[in-house]
Amino acid sequence: MSSSGRRDSLLWAAALFACSLALSQVACQPPRRSERLVVASAGKITSLDPAQASTFDALQLLSALGEPLYQLDHKGELEPRLASAPPQISDGGFTISIPLRRDVLFHDGTQFNAAAMAFSLRRFLSIGTLNYVVGGRIAAVETAGPYLLRLRLTRPSTSLEGLLSSINLTPVSPTAYAKHRDQFLNKQFIGTGPYRLTSFQTQQQRLEPFQQYWSTQASNAGIDFINLSNSTALFGALRSGEVDVLLSNSLDEDQRLALHRLAKQGKLREGEGPALEIGYITLLSNAPPLNQPLLRQALAYSLDRQLMVKRVSYGLRRPLRSLVPPNLQAEPLTPWPSYNPQRAKQLLKKAGYCGTQTLTLPFTFRSNVPADKLLALTWQAQVERDLSDCLTLKLNSVESTTVYRQLGEGAFQAVILEWRGAYPDPEAYLAPLLSCSKANGSVCEEGEAAISGSFWTADGLETSLRYSDELRGPDRLHQLREIERSAAGGAAYLPIWLVAPRAWAQRRLSKPEFDGSGHLMLQHLRELH
Template sequence: MHVRLSRLLVFPVVAVGIAALAACGSVQKSDGSATHTDDFGTPVGTQKVRDGGELVMGLSSEPDRLDPTTSSSFYTRYVMNSICEKLYDNDSSGNLVPQLATALPTVSEDGLTATIPVRTGVKFADGTAFDAAAVQTSLQRHLSLKTSQRTSEMGPIASIDASGPSTVVIHLQKPFTPLTAALADRAGMIMSPTALAAEGDNFGDNPVCVGPFKFTKRVPQTSIEVERDPLYYDAQHVHLNKITYRIMVDANIRAANLRSGDIQVADYISPQDAGTLKDDSKLRLLRSRSLGFMGVYVNLGNVDGAGKPVKPIDTPLAKDARVREALSLSIDRRTLVDTVFDKWYESTCSPIVPQTTYATAAVDDCPAYDPAKSKQLLAEAGVQTPYPIKLAVQTSQDRLRYAQALQNSAAAGGFQIEIVPTEYSTLLDMQKRGNYEAMLLGWSGRIDPDGNIARFVTTGSSGNYSGYTSPAVDDLLGQAARTADTAKRANLYEQIVKQLQKDNPYLYTYRERYLTAHSTGVTGVEMYPDGVVRVAKAAFLGDKG
């Protein structure tokens, strides 16, 4: 079987272009190393399964609040995928497909109006009717709530109208090509207007949406529970009675619980365990290339919080691009990723996904590891060596292992990195508040390149955690978002990447390969290159009834 991540999806203004990402067989790369075989999982389809049962999924970190508007945690997406559907989704081939919408948007010739037809006869988990007005309420909240993390993702929206019960009309200030892709993630999640009115800013404590399951309970640092929603419009394809997401930070403990049967799915498998689990006949290892990336944020001016006006930070690292370039040159990307992750992951220096429509030779070309030049740049910048940097790192074995290898690599280039182990939820808070110097943290990735770049580097964006500002990059991103011409967009993103590699507000280091495992007694677990493990339509194997 040959799997393609996506083909160019063309309709007026709103378009997504992702070319073939990976084939299902092993691929020999130009450097001689082999990629790994993809396995996205198998839908239930016509398999014999039994209705009912509780599925337990081990989560490698605690999700933040279950609020689609304000959340920024990768792990929150796992839970929300079961309880909060979106206007659009992407399928296993990476194509954008309707979910709560009934068709892709129709866009006016001038690109300023997008009309979205939505489902009728659907109810939220609290019994509230789903209609265009409810969609309008959620989209407006995503767009304008003060604490929203979705605003920059949604583009230059002027207004949102409900035209009757089944039609939503989005008016744009400027054409915005990535709109549909944005509405295929949290910006497209629709919340019950009744629950929003009752809960307000506390919606995430008791989220209510349209989904196969509905939220029932959360025990902080321990578990999140959801149960089958009988009001769900496609309830006939929901088999489980309950899903429990159990927080299990330690990768070894997750793997042990998977082998023992105490959990049926583990969201993240360490490359250290992947080979062994792959050979276990009682388990199935799902694996996929990633749309995302991992790297190092450098705080350039995020003093009062992301999205607030930037202020100068009086350190050479923040003020002098030569120091950041030196840091980039002191990271031996290929060696680090091969040694720490047993060649399961890939090195990178760009937000553009390799082997896709927008990947050019220039954006795939990483600077060579050059500690001598790094020391030369530090000397030119007039800083004493070793130059000290505090690097906040998530408290997972793999991330800490990588940080320690990075520490050793950068030492040869004249840097003294102090690793500060930090809980994931605290990292997210530090990221937003700006109370960090440097931080190792990644992004799970989106199907359109705008979703992997714009929110992090656009001046004033709520996701601009580095406090980076560049009128040139802002302009190029605007041009790329306004055109549906794939070749023109690729050229513009190439220019953006070149500028980012000069300024280095974020040092791209590697791309994870998503590794998820589940018991062979369960089927219907799927994982796509967007990184979301889909368990809502899973089931235990066996006779029906």
């Protein structure tokens, strides 16, 4: 079958693979071979504009089509990519100068230089839906020379150096985007990466190796990136050989386990990336009953994370008692308490519950995220077993887009979510959940803490966040640890688990590899001979 025929087959499969009988029949067919590789993932890609892209699939694709100024290696060290050397800090931390490579072309033949990078950064700051990650830290973007970019900052910022590794800041061709400097270009992308985009549809994208790429050429003849909406379809397509490589996002947990076991048996090749996604529960802290800190703290003690990761992910996820992934910490920090139902009951009694009065807590999970429902059911059963005379969980199922839309309106007493920082740095996890521009006591009225649905803050917390961003080395790490301890005491967020990205490949292919930001390196996939 041709590669175009295989893609058509997969699109048909996206609609019809719901039947397990059909899957079992397809699984008997021999694997199909092609010089191009088919890589499958869940969901749809509606925009490939780096000023707008935010979904897992879109960022994964952008990481193959474009590249940032720097990347983080597996040790968390900053490595130049489109930059030619480390950033140069001057003017008391208010100026960052970045020397650029001179041998880079965009996919349309335009030369990459300081003017092109400045165009892209200004565009992102102007129209980017994720421009909040910059946090108002960039006052001006200047071209100090043909290949020297200069950033003037509003305040010193050590985390900004990590931000320069974000794929959202990948440059775009000023020639191709001349008419889109103030509007999105969703279905095209002209960058500098190892692949160029030759076809875009919502459920399939075609990538060809970029022959004028400045660094090592892709190890394969191209990628057909397929987006299927059904976990069973994804699982069956890999088993049947219709898919060469499968990413783990949005797969049902039992199917992840099945593929993990097949890899252990030598029937697939499995790769695992850095664990940068956290799962957590947000508690509404600005309205009764959870405006009582004692109740939030009691809930923090009621979580049996070991049981949750065992029941939900069969141990493939890891329990987490911090808002920052451990591999971004110099030393492990677990400021949130471990499971202690006796302590939870003591706090609930102190708050006036247990015995004659039971706290009924609405707990919302996203209906389209399989792990959410399993976690909700596990926590509900655990509470009924350990705290039935004090606490009852009432489960609510809501589609994820509705959750995100209503989160900042204070619509949910307790809701499970996940977060993956825009770049691998503690600040990219703490600031989006804790920063607050307008506070009234312990209630955040405006800022990221309000948008995130907790509305919690503490006296001096915002000042501490900003101060930490001016520090380096051990002083910065100490300040960040104190911020986390404060957040654990407030207990408006309850970290649950840590998720590492995985990918499975057919045996004839090389083992999937991930970069330091958790993106699958498509250009490293190759046929083994």
